[in-house]
Amino acid sequence: MEGKLLIFSAPSGAGKTTIVKHLLEKFPQLEFSISACSRKPRDGEIHGKDYYFLTVEEFKEKIERGEFVEWEEVYPGSYYGTLWSELKRIWDKGHHVMFDVDVKGGLNLKKKFPKNSLAVFVKPPSIDELRKRLLKRxxxxxxxxxxxxxxxxxxxxxxxxxxxxxxxxxxxxAFVEAETVVRKFLFE
Incomplete structure (x- = not known):
């Protein structure tokens, strides 16, 4: 059975991950879709919790075997994607899938699941503010x-x-606005 998909996308530093984490705490019927990526883990990141960390070779093998719902080479040699097994894992529990993905990945998911998805673009107030947020990290x-x-x-x-x-x-x-949008999508 397919549940609903909530897709949050944004430029890096716009705050989507913070908003997604908030929504996951507010709505127990949502479950985070863990993306696969070909980059090294950052401090504190855990394989199978934050991402499925794969080598570029492993990632390409999974692409060839059709194991991805969607994938993107976000930067040269830097792959991100969503595994079919991840959607199945969440839907088998009767939950809805929450995505925190790049913009192209978000649009690809929206195209694949047009009837049961809501795609939200998180926009920074300005490019200057975005630069400040990235520096602050x-x-x-x-x-x-x-x-x-x-x-x-x-x-x-x-x-x-x-x-x-x-x-x-x-x-x-942004939390309040996101909660309103999600509540409407899930329950109305």
Missing amino acids: GTETEETINVRIGKAQEELSFAPQFDYILTNNQVES
Whole structure:
């Protein structure tokens, strides 16, 4: 049985992960879809909890075997995707799937599941604010921040293709707005 899919996408640093974590606490019928990626774990990240960490070779093998619902080479040599086994795991429990994915991945999921998904684009208040948020993380070099900002500018052009655009000016008000949108999608 297929449940519903909530798809949250945004440029890096827009706050989507914070909003998704909040929604997962608020709605027990939602379960996080753990993405697969080909990057190394960051400090504190756990395989099978935060991501399924794969080598590039493992990722490509799974692509060839058709194990991905969707996948994307987000940056050269850096793959992210959603495994079919992950959707099955969540739906078998009778839960709905919560995605925290990049913009192209979000649109790919929306196309695959047009009837039972809601795609939300989390938009930063501005590119300047996005740069400040990325700097504040302290995990990026100036070069990687510039790459992410360039990518964010491109990703913002896809926002109109999403079902809902949520501008994250202030996190508490973004939480309230996200809760309202999710409640309506799940229960009305």
